[in-house]
Amino acid sequence: MLLNSLNFIFAFLPVVLILFYVVPGKWKNVVLALSSIFFYAWGEPVYVVLMLFSAVLHYMMGIDIGRKRKRNQSAVPSLVFVVVIDVFILGFFKYYGFLSGAVNEWLGTGFSTSALSLPIGLSFYSFKNLSYIIDVYKKKCEPERDPIAFLAYASLFACMSAGPIVRYADIREDLYTHNVYMSRLGEGARRFILGLAKKVLLADQLSMMISQIQDAGTPMSMMTAWIYLFAYTMQIFFDFSGYSDMAIGVGKMLGFDFQENFDYPYIAKSVTEFWRRWHMSLSSWFRDYVYIPLGGNRVSVPGHLRNILIVWCLTGIWHGGTFNFPLWGLYYGVILIFEKYVWKNLLSRLPGWAANLYTMLLVMFGWLIFMNSSLDAVGKILGALLGFGASSFIDLTAGYYLKTGFLLFAVCILSARPVLKKFSERFVESSAITTVVVYLILFLLSIGGLVFNSYQPFLYMQF
Template identity: 55%
Template sequence: MLLNSLFFIFAFLPVVLLIYYLLPAAGRNLFLVAASLVFYAWGDPVYLVLLIFSAVFHYIMGLQIQNAVQDKRHRKMDLIFAAAVDVFLLCFFKYSGPAAGMVNSILHTQIAVRELALPIGLSFYTFKNMSYLFDIYYGRLEAEKKFTDFAAYAVFFPVMTAGPIVRYKDIKEQMKKRRVNALQLGYGAGKFILGLAKKVLLADTLASLYGDISARAGDITVLTAWIGMFAFTMEIYFDFSGYSDMAVGISRMLGFKVKENFNYPYTSKSITEFWRRWHISLGSWFRDYIYIPLGGNRVGMGKHIRNILIVWCLTGMWHGASMNFPVWGIYYGVFLIAEKYLLGSRLEKLPAWMSRIYTMLFVMAGWMLFSHNSLGEAGIYLKRLVGMGASGFADETAWYYLKTNLLIFLLCIPACGPGLYRFVDSRFHNLTVGSAVLYGVLFLLGTACLVYSSYHPFLYLRF
């Protein structure tokens, strides 16, 4: 089951909210566990056992690490064992097939590996549960003794499939006691509707355009290539931030305050700033559990560069097994190193508009590495952007794409910045009739698109 399905919006979510609000506070976490398991089993019943195993395993290991507080060696070995199990499961499902194919192509062997469907949300709920163990190990959190409370966190359905990567230490108190009232419900519903509008009104429309252009990348003009790159740049932002908004909104309706996952990244004036604003929960996860334990920036320049490249190679690999993902990660690692040691002061002296253009050009080029299935395909598309192999600068098809999508392109630009949302938020908090009409119109348009348009799953469900 997905957050943008009609069944979820009109059946599952209303029923869950109704029962949840009618239950006494003591029974709500247990109900959340049951509802989350139904949510997951609806779309991926085969791997439900994997989700349950992850919840039980991390609960037990958390208690074990906590109980070994006086035995540092035992405590460390418990953490290493738990991390090894998590890494094994991730590698088995995400990388075993591609790895075998790579070995076969290099060594001319015939290793047969059955292709396994990637369990929905595996990367997200594994990282979420790993953070729980790391925080216990580093003394930032005490292990949860009540299994129902931890299980409600481990399988929490709004954030299970595509984040944000919520940490238990941030919502532990909310697991015990949280406010559930009409104001929370209203705010959460508004956030959900905005996320739904981002997804179905903007991202899905752009997905169709980019899919058409990328499918014929071997014979397109320079202008068409740039239109496609802009379309995917906007698609992935509105798709992923739309999901995050929906997840945050549902969480709020259930009484949980989950941190935002995006902070208007396309307004950034450097690549460094961009990655502080994009997929914040993943970036902070790698910072706190990989980068800082490696020494962070408290080491010499050589080791600092090493730490950045390790973190960004792992960030790329987290997204997928094909070579374009680690290359995409290293691509950003190189930019972060360059901005730290070479470009930082120069960027600060540039006018804001020039810094933003610089950032967006290289972010957009990076998305071309991300959006293709191989480095070869990405290379072909990048060549078309600069005219190499392109069928001219522009043709009738390029102008057609531009004219028919100009309105949505113009809508995307303000929708990437804070001004529009601050206006909407201010109107919502005033609880005016106008705000109710605005959200009602957005909801009707969003659901109409779900009824009459082709179905587009969230992009980050692949990871």
């Protein structure tokens, strides 16, 4: 089931909210756990077993590690065991096709190279559960002994499919207090509608444009190539941030405060700042559980360079099992090293608009690597962007999309910056009536988009 499906919006969510608000406090986690299992089984009836296995494994090993820590016994074997299991499951499902193909090529074997169907949300709930185990090991939180409460955390449907990566320590109190009231319900509903509008009214429209350009199957003009890359740059932001908004909104309706996942990343004035603003739950996860344990920046310069490259290679590998993803990760690792050690002072002296332009160009080229598993395709589009191999500077296709997509592009640019939020806070949300009317219009437009264009899966569900 998808958060942007009519089944979820008009059937699943209302029923869950009613049950959640009606039942006594001690039964609320039961409602959350059962509804989350149903939510996951709706789309993954087989892989729900894998999700439950992960929850049971981390629950039991959390208690085991907590017991050993209290007895001053070494919990390292237990921690290593869980990490190995998690890495094996992730590697098996995400990289089987890639690794079996490599083995066949090197050893002449005949393993099937067909990629396995990736369980929805596998990377997200694996990292979420792993953060719990590591925090218990480091004594940052006590092991959860209530199996229902832990299952509610491990399977929480709001952030199951595409994050944000919610840490147990951040919501443990919420699992027991369940502070829900009308103002929080309203705040959650507004956040959900905003995310739905980002997805349906912006990301999905950009997706159709991208598909049409791809289906044309002819050499792109230079302008068409830039429109194509700009559209993807905006699509992935509004698609992913839209999901995060919806997940955070549903969380608020259920009494949870999830970590923010985006903070206007496209206004960043360096790539380093961009990654402080983009997918913040993943960036902070790698910082806290990989980068800092490796020594962070408290090591020699060669050690620091090593740590950066390891983290960003792993970040790329986390996203997928094709060659472009680790390449994408290393691309950012190298840029961050240069920003840290080579042109840091130069960046600080650039005007704000120039620093932002520098950042956006590097980010857009990064998305070019991210979106294409074929390096040949990357080379052809990159050539067209720079004028090499392009059919012309501008053609009828580019003119058509500039004309028909002008308003969409303008709205995307404004929405990707704080200007609309500031306008909304000053003029729209200053009046309760105006707030209700504006969000009702956004909701109806979004539902209309779902009805007439059908809903599209979120991009990050494939990672």
